[in-house]
Amino acid sequence: MNGGAALRFVAASARYPGADRDAIAEIDLDVAPGEFVVLLGPSGCGKSTLLRTVNRLVALARGRIELDGADVAATDPVTLRRGIGYAIQAVGLFAHMSVARNVAVVPSLLGWEPARIAARVDELLALVRLDPARYRDRFPRALSGGEAQRVGVARALAAEPRVLLMDEPFGAVDAIVRTELQRELIDIVARLGTTTLFVTHDVEEALRLADRLVVMRDGRIEGQGTVEELLEAPASPYVRALLRADDPIDRAYFEHARSALRGSR
């Protein structure tokens, strides 16, 4: 496997056309190879925008983003995106393509041999606990929401990207399937060493998944650190309140859920 890339934001700011303020402002963030970083914050704080600046769906107004030291603004966007897995809440599967072809989109673009693609598709479907024999020839309309999100995750992982961007990828599934998908994702990225930026506005999900947590507010980073650091010493009253760091019952529950999920790492 490839192992993860290093990702660095340097004073990165972005503004949508016609907007009177930056959607993200002065973002400084260093993500180590293989690190799992969760972006947490309320609706509209800039989480999705931050992800989209990495694969250049949104251009920076100022600052820069480096992937393994190379400025992404200097990399051809198509080449860049083929090397970055991207999963979004809406899933965005191609309705006219089978599950197998959906998962195979990037490997096909990269010109992999058909036999290698077929093997990879089956391997990925098995990874996300979808029996390849039952699911590979189905069309998206014949999938449940949770199954479709698994296919979306499989597609994001298909070409063994060194960076994975996940924008609320489990938003539409129930709590049990969500926990299962979280566990699968943690196992997969740990095995592959994939550098992951994962967006959520679900505090519990953030606390369970994060190697490092980045709390955003109004386009800026309000605080960042390991879960333990942020719970012990929240960077601000806002972070403290968001993480409910003062509530001993919530704390005990989060710690239990986290160790149950990540105990093997």
Ligand SMILES: Nc1ncnc2c1ncn2[C@@H]1O[C@H](COP(=O)(O)OP(=O)(O)OP(=O)(O)O)[C@@H](O)[C@H]1O
């Ligand atoms: N395509 C766009 N054009 C103009 N403004 C946009 C666009 N997309 C987002 N914005 C604005 O940029 C800001 C950040 O939006 P963003 O989608 O990054 O938030 P978010 O943290 O992902 O929110 P949510 O949790 O609701 O998904 C918001 O004020 C939003 O209204």
Ligand SMILES: [Mg+2]
């Ligand atoms: Mg969003």
